[in-house]
Amino acid sequence: MTTGIRHDEMRKRNRALVIAAVRRAGQPSRTEIARLTGLSHSTISAIASDLIEEGIMREIGQGETAPARRGRPQVALGLDPKAATVACLHLSFNSLSAVLVDYCGRVIDTRTHRLSTLTLGRQALVDAAVSAVREIACGHEDFLRIAFAVQGITDAAGRQMLWSPITPHSDIGFGPELEAAFGVPVTVQNDCNMIAAALRWRNPERYRDNFVAILLSQGIGMGLMLNGQLFTGTHSSAGEFGHMIHKPDGALCRCGRRGCIEAYAGNYAIWRKAHGKSAMEKPIADIKAGEMDALAALARREDGLTRQAFSEAAEAIGFGIGNLFALIDPAPVAIVGQGTAAFDILEPEIRAALAQTAGGQHAEAVSFETWPHEVPFIQHGSAMTALTSLDWEVFGPGLRHGAGGRRPESGRVVA
Amino acid sequence: MTTGIRHDEMRKRNRALVIAAVRRAGQPSRTEIARLTGLSHSTISAIASDLIEEGIMREIGQGETAPARRGRPQVALGLDPKAATVACLHLSFNSLSAVLVDYCGRVIDTRTHRLSTLTLGRQALVDAAVSAVREIACGHEDFLRIAFAVQGITDAAGRQMLWSPITPHSDIGFGPELEAAFGVPVTVQNDCNMIAAALRWRNPERYRDNFVAILLSQGIGMGLMLNGQLFTGTHSSAGEFGHMIHKPDGALCRCGRRGCIEAYAGNYAIWRKAHGKSAMEKPIADIKAGEMDALAALARREDGLTRQAFSEAAEAIGFGIGNLFALIDPAPVAIVGQGTAAFDILEPEIRAALAQTAGGQHAEAVSFETWPHEVPFIQHGSAMTALTSLDWEVFGPGLRHGAGGRRPESGRVVA
DNA sequence: GCCCATTTTTTCGAGCCTCGAAAAAAAGAA
DNA sequence: TTCTTTTTTTCGAGGCTCGAAAAAATGGGC
Numbered sequence: 001m002t003t004g005i006r007h008d009e010m011r012k013r014n015r016a017l018v019i020a021a022v023r024r025a026g027q028p029s030r031t032e033i034a035r036l037t038g039l040s041h042s043t044i045s046a047i048a049s050d051l052i053e054e055g056i057m058r059e060i061g062q063g064e065t066a067p068a069r070r071g072r073p074q075v076a077l078g079l080d081p082k083a084a085t086v087a088c089l090h091l092s093f094n095s096l097s098a099v100l101v102d103y104c105g106r107v108i109d110t111r112t113h114r115l116s117t118l119t120l121g122r123q124a125l126v127d128a129a130v131s132a133v134r135e136i137a138c139g140h141e142d143f144l145r146i147a148f149a150v151q152g153i154t155d156a157a158g159r160q161m162l163w164s165p166i167t168p169h170s171d172i173g174f175g176p177e178l179e180a181a182f183g184v185p186v187t188v189q190n191d192c193n194m195i196a197a198a199l200r201w202r203n204p205e206r207y208r209d210n211f212v213a214i215l216l217s218q219g220i221g222m223g224l225m226l227n228g229q230l231f232t233g234t235h236s237s238a239g240e241f242g243h244m245i246h247k248p249d250g251a252l253c254r255c256g257r258r259g260c261i262e263a264y265a266g267n268y269a270i271w272r273k274a275h276g277k278s279a280m281e282k283p284i285a286d287i288k289a290g291e292m293d294a295l296a297a298l299a300r301r302e303d304g305l306t307r308q309a310f311s312e313a314a315e316a317i318g319f320g321i322g323n324l325f326a327l328i329d330p331a332p333v334a335i336v337g338q339g340t341a342a343f344d345i346l347e348p349e350i351r352a353a354l355a356q357t358a359g360g361q362h363a364e365a366v367s368f369e370t371w372p373h374e375v376p377f378i379q380h381g382s383a384m385t386a387l388t389s390l391d392w393e394v395f396g397p398g399l400r401h402g403a404g405g406r407r408p409e410s411g412r413v414v415a
Numbered sequence: 416m417t418t419g420i421r422h423d424e425m426r427k428r429n430r431a432l433v434i435a436a437v438r439r440a441g442q443p444s445r446t447e448i449a450r451l452t453g454l455s456h457s458t459i460s461a462i463a464s465d466l467i468e469e470g471i472m473r474e475i476g477q478g479e480t481a482p483a484r485r486g487r488p489q490v491a492l493g494l495d496p497k498a499a500t501v502a503c504l505h506l507s508f509n510s511l512s513a514v515l516v517d518y519c520g521r522v523i524d525t526r527t528h529r530l531s532t533l534t535l536g537r538q539a540l541v542d543a544a545v546s547a548v549r550e551i552a553c554g555h556e557d558f559l560r561i562a563f564a565v566q567g568i569t570d571a572a573g574r575q576m577l578w579s580p581i582t583p584h585s586d587i588g589f590g591p592e593l594e595a596a597f598g599v600p601v602t603v604q605n606d607c608n609m610i611a612a613a614l615r616w617r618n619p620e621r622y623r624d625n626f627v628a629i630l631l632s633q634g635i636g637m638g639l640m641l642n643g644q645l646f647t648g649t650h651s652s653a654g655e656f657g658h659m660i661h662k663p664d665g666a667l668c669r670c671g672r673r674g675c676i677e678a679y680a681g682n683y684a685i686w687r688k689a690h691g692k693s694a695m696e697k698p699i700a701d702i703k704a705g706e707m708d709a710l711a712a713l714a715r716r717e718d719g720l721t722r723q724a725f726s727e728a729a730e731a732i733g734f735g736i737g738n739l740f741a742l743i744d745p746a747p748v749a750i751v752g753q754g755t756a757a758f759d760i761l762e763p764e765i766r767a768a769l770a771q772t773a774g775g776q777h778a779e780a781v782s783f784e785t786w787p788h789e790v791p792f793i794q795h796g797s798a799m800t801a802l803t804s805l806d807w808e809v810f811g812p813g814l815r816h817g818a819g820g821r822r823p824e825s826g827r828v829v830a
Numbered sequence: 831g832c833c834c835a836t837t838t839t840t841t842c843g844a845g846c847c848t849c850g851a852a853a854a855a856a857a858g859a860a
Numbered sequence: 861t862t863c864t865t866t867t868t869t870t871c872g873a874g875g876c877t878c879g880a881a882a883a884a885a886t887g888g889g890c
Contacts, residue, residue, distance in 0.1 A: 004429050004454035007848050007875055010420050014877090017419050031838060039419035040878050045840055071837025072885040156744070210649045224742070226641055233744020234625045243773030244738040248662070248730070257771060315663070323659040323738060327639070329571070329648020356672060358658030422846055422877050429848090446867060455849050460869055486866025487856040 011047075014039060016396025018047050019056065022079055023105075023391060027060050029074030048077060056083050056103075056395045079104050084390055085143040087133050088382035090191065090375070091125075091150045093117055093166045093218065093286065097375070098132040100140065101383040103390070109136055117166040118285070125167060126177045133182060144390060146186040147382040148174050149194045151221065153240065156232045158187040165219055165254060187385070191215070193230050194381030195374060196223030199334050201384050206369070210331040212324065214241065215374055216339025218286065219254065220262045220317075226328065242266065244323060246316045251279035264316035267292055267339065273309035274298075289338050296342035310342060314349030321350070322357025325366075333368050336377060340370040426462075429454060431811025433462050434471065437494055438520075438806060442475050444489030463492060471498050471518075471810045494519050499805055501560040502552050503797040504544055505606065505790070508532055508566065508581045508633065508701065512790070513547040515555065516798040518805070524551055533700070537584040541592045548597060559805060561601040562797040563589050564609045566636065568655065571647045573602040580634055580669060602800070606630070608645050609796030610789060611638030614749050616799050621784070625746040627739065629656065629732075630789055631754025633701065634669065635677045641743065657681070659738060661731045666694035679731035682707055682754065688724035689713075704753050711757035722760075729761040733768025740781075741773040748783050751792060755785040 014037070021036040022028060028036065034044045051057040060076040081102035088099045097112040115128055129148065137143045152164025159175035178186040196213040199206075209228040215221035220242030224231040242262035243255055250259030251269065263269050268283040274295050299307040321333065335343065347368065354366065371377065429452070436451040437443060443451065449459045466472040475491040496517035503514045512527040530543055544563065552558045567579025574590035593601040611628040614621075624643040630636035635657030639646040657677035658670055665674030666684065678684050683698040689710050714722040736748065750758065762783065769781065786792065 004432050004452040004458070004848095005420070005425050006454075007425075010422075010425055010847095011876065014419050029838075037419040039421075041839070042841080042879080043419070043877055046877085049840090069837075070835070070887050072839070072883095074838065222742075226646065227644060229642060231641065231743065234746050235744055240741040240773045244741045245734050245772050246663075248734055248768075248771070255773065257773065260773065319660050319663055324742060326655040326659045327637075327739065327742065328646065329650055331649055353663075356663070357660050358655045358670065358672065358675065420877095425876090426847065444867075456868070457850080457870080458848055461848085464869090483858080484866075485858050485864070487854095487868070489867065 012397045014043065015047055015051065015398060016392045018044065018051065019079070019391045019395055020388070022057060022077055023387070027076040027078045029076060031074060033077070050398075051395075052077075054395075054398065055080055081106060082142070083395065084145075085137070085140050086145040086147060086383060086386040086390070087137050087143055088147045088379055088386065089129055089132060089149065090378050090382065091117070091129070091148070091164075091166070092191070093151065096128055096132055097379075098136040099379050099383065100136045100143070101387070103387065105383055105387060108140075111136055118168070120167070122169040122172055125169070125172060126174065129174055129178060130181045133178065137182070143182075144184050144394065145386040146178050146182065146184060147194075147386040148178065148186060148188045149191045149378050149382045150174070150188065151191050151219075153236045154188050154190050156235055158189055158232075160188055162236055185389075187389070189382070189385070190221070190223065191374070191378045192221035192223035193232070194223070194379075194385065195334070195336055195377040196225050196230060196381070197385050198377040198381035200225065201380065206332055207334070210329065211334070212321075212331055213334045213336060214317075214321075215337045216265070216317075216335055217337040217374070218267045220265055224328075241320060241324065244320055246319055252281070252283070254283045261316045261320045265313040265320075265339075270295065270309045270313050273312060274306040276305055289341075292338065293341055296345060299342070299345055307345075310345045311349050314346040315353045317346065318350040318353025319357060321366075322354045325354075326358040330366055333366065334371065335368055336371045336374045338372065340372050343368075343370050427812045429458065430462055430466065430813060431807045433459065433466065434494070434806045434810055435803070437472060437492055438802070442491040442493050444491060446489060448492070465813075466810075467492075469810075469813065470495055496521060497557070498810065499560075500552070500555050500558040501562060501798060501801040501805070502548050502558055503562045503794055503801065504547060504564065505793050505797065506532070506540075506544070506563070506565045506579075506581070507606070511543055511547055512794075513551040514794050514798065515551045515558070516802070518802065520798055520802060523555075526551055532581040533583070535582070537582075537587055540582060540584070540587060541589065544589055544593060545596045548593065552597070558597075559599055559809065560801040561593050561597065561599060562609075562801040563593065563601060563603045564606045564793050564797045565589070565603065566606050566634075568651045569603045569605050571650055573604055573647075575603055577651055600804075602804070604797070604800070605636070605638065606789070606793045607636040607638035608647070609638070609794075609800065610749070610751055610792040611640050611645060611796070612800050613792040613796035615640065616795065621747050622749070625744065626749065627736075627746055628749045628751060629736075630752045631680070631732075631750055632752040632789070633682045635680055635732075639743075656735060656739065659735055661734055667697070669698045676731045676735045680728040680735075680754075685710065685724045685728050688727060689721040691720055704756075707753065708756055711760060714757070714760055725757060725760045726764050729764030730768045732761065733765040734772060736765070736781075737769045737772025740769075745781050748781065749786065750783055751786045751789045753787065755787050758783075758785050 017037050018033055021033050025032060025036060030044050030048055034041050048057060057077055058080045060078045062073055062076065081104040083103040085108060086101050088101060090097045094114060094117050095112060096115055099110045100108040102108055113128065113132060133146060150161050150164060151166055153162040154160065155162055160171060160173040163170045175186045175188045192213055192215050195215065199213055211225050213223040222241030243260045245259045246261045246264055247259040251263040252258055253260035253263035254268065267287045271287050272281055295306050299310045432452050433448055436448050440447060440451060445459050445463055449456050463472060472492055473495045475493045477488055477491065496519040498518040500523060501516050503516060505512045509529060509532050510527060511530055514525045515523040517523055528543065528547060548561060565576050565579060566581055568577040569575065570577055575586060575588040578585045590601045590603045607628055607630050610630065614628055626640050628638040637656030658675045660674045661676045661679055662674040666678040667673055668675035668678035669683065682702045686702050687696055710721050714725045
């Protein structure tokens with residue numbers, strides 16, 4: 001707790017809570033919302049009528065699942081799709097995609113641009129982002145947020161991209177640049193964190209307060225949910241799982257250091273080993289998915305260098321997860337991305353390595369779930385992150401109860 | 416946010432906030448509290464008079480620092496030491512200490528018992544704890560909490576000790592046993608977490624939302640503060656920093672696994688290496704502090720096996736911190752315990768190893784602080800943890816606004 | 831077809847709580 | 861002794877949530 005609760009703040013929070021309940025439940029009735037939030041029917045009634053009047057929520061009619069029970073039928077409520085739109089950008093190797101989403105979370109439009117991220121200049125990358133937003137948000141004057149997801153390290157404040165394997169340039173301020181161009185708040189976030197956010201929305205039973213999302217692809221990424229919130233460190237987006245040191249002074253990594261997990265488990269590392277190259281050979285830039293599939297097939301078929309390559313990859317991942325679990329405790333793991341195509345080969349050895357670590361005490365109990373395609377998760381996570389920030393920061397506080405807080409400097413109390 | 420805010424809850428939280436402000440500020444005036452909490456003077460006046468009437472707070476007079484300014488002098492407020500007492504137990508190798516603390520956090524009484532933790536039975540350990548509490552809390556019928564700190568792994572709920580190097584028995588339910596004996600809530604927590612809690616109280620400027628406390632001693636422990644709260648995993652107390660794998664299939668660790676950080680950096684590991692024993696030799700139980708000091712002196716004096724032993728220890732710690740930082744981002748580090756006596760030898764090599772890791776990108780900027788004696792921190796952290804739980808759970812809610820909430824099953828809304 | 835039972839939603843007054851303004855209290859300064 | 865300054869209390873206003881009761885909307889039974 002930081003600061004006292006005033007009267008108007010109670011309303012703001014309860015409003016936001018109602019919005020959040022509707023977003024999560026889909027099309028709940030007022031009674032349902034009362035149950036979900038623990039607030040009284042009268043309060044829900046009052047807040048709902050405010051929200052409807054303000055164009056944030058609307059009545060949907062009888063809802064889909066009309067159980068035809070006795071009594072007055074429930075009126076389903078839903079968020080008003082016209083309340084706002086948000087734009088989600090996703091920058092990855094040679095690709096920039098943009099999605100426009102309405103306030104309900106439905107996709108309005110989507111575009112994908114090819115571009116040569118490795119060779120483009122710093123300003124050209126920013127310009128590409130700006131014109132992608134301009135193109136997709138054109139004609140939608142109600143768009144209120146931009147969520148920018150990028151493969152790489154971002155700062156904790158969500159302002160800029162600090163480093164990325166897809167470009168030689170570092171410290172690119174996508175946040176300020178896009179804000180200057182469009183005048184709406186922008187968050188810059190690591191793509192794996194967005195995957196974690198999406199998992200929580202899609203399957204809150206399994207992915208609730210503590211879980212891990214690992215992206216296996218060219219490189220290795222991670223998103224970490226701790227205590228129910230996305231973990232972002234003090235400076236950067238953290239979660240550089242792929243660059244934990246697996247073997248001191250080991251194989252050469254794309255990042256220039258030696259012995260990183262990625263230097264054993266990234267596509268390029270598996271490819272390098274399978275082709276009998278030295279572990280100190282400079283990683284090659286891009287390997288086609290088909291080529292990796294062929295390697296996996298070969299490893300399944302016969303023993304040899306290729307199988308050994310996958311084996312080393314699995315060992316690195318297993319020890320990495322074990323070390324992670326030693327720190328933060330076993331938790332559900334989602335493995336996402338092209339690398340999951342070979343997960344049948346990897347899993348037994350990942351578990352074997354895991355079992356040798358402190359975090360693997362209950363290795364057999366650790367549960368993996370795999371998803372081959374990361375892009376839908378990244379888009380979904382970005383959209384939901386942007387929309388919930390609207391819920392809490394814009395539509396919860398509302399106009400009447402507006403940000404009119406004078407609330408003088410008010411220090412902090414930490415307990 | 417989980418559930419809506421009702422009217423009485425606003426009061427409860429603001430009451431708790433006032434108590435927290437007083438606990439942190441020491442002897443603030445009402446005006447000071449208003450500034451700290453952001454609440455109005457009238458509210459503070461009302462809440463303060465309630466709390467005073469209930470015997471939770473009291474007026475202290477002019478306070479210590481009377482600046483003799485013009486105007487009506489401030490009246491200093493303080494927590495009433497007679498409001499409650501808490502008992503703090505600390506179980507470590509061959510030692511059980513008990514401290515009784517008043518509601519202000521001042522030590523009333525302290526006792527230390529010698530006992531042979533390695534040979535005592537499960538029930539004997541529980542009995543020792545019970546009689547330690549009985550002895551120290553005797554005559555204080557106002558004691559309301561027991562905080563039990565133990566070297567080892569505890570469960571996330573704070574109910575029991577899952578595993579500890581100080582006893583062969585595992586899963587000892589100190590929580591339920593002590594609760595049954597005394598009828599007051601008990602929390603069982605890892606000693607390093609208590610160190611972290613204490614650091615936050617002692618130096619909130621440096622140790623605020625994200626930091627790491629590492630205990631260097633016989634073994635290696637860690638307490639982790641993330642996003643302003645002590646991190647406790649899903650099952651155990653987590654933070655098994657000492658058992659992250661430094662080198663796969665490396666030196667034999669006390670825990671039975673191989674290659675753990677502790678197997679290089681624990682006292683026994685340094686001793687083993689310095690004496691030319693094999694890295695697979697079974698760790699010996701207890702090494703005197705004097706003996707470690709002698710080894711450190713030898714390492715300072717001349718090159719050789721001993722210096723190499725400290726060097727390997729530093730490397731393990733450095734890579735461990737680096738891997739930790741790769742995951743959770745660089746943060747201030749406090750190193751506590753007997754092992755800090757040799758920190759002058761360790762630090763350069765820790766930094767050198769750190770610099771080779773992803774987390775060490777700004778290795779020179781990582782800041783270490785050392786404290787030789789862990790026990791005062793553990794006691795302080797335990798006491799403050801128990802006292803703040805009283806603040807929020809007992810004295811904040813109060814009697815009038817009591818737990819009389821019916822609040823039906825109320826589901827959860829997660830945003 | 832009409833009336834009753836049932837469930838949802840709204841209305842209304844009561845009770846709290848916080849707030850701002852003003853008053854009261856308690857000192858030093860002139 | 862009076863004025864100034866600062867802290868603390870008092871008091872009425874305004875807002876919010878709550879519970880109870882009323883209103884609304886529908887199915888079931890006769």
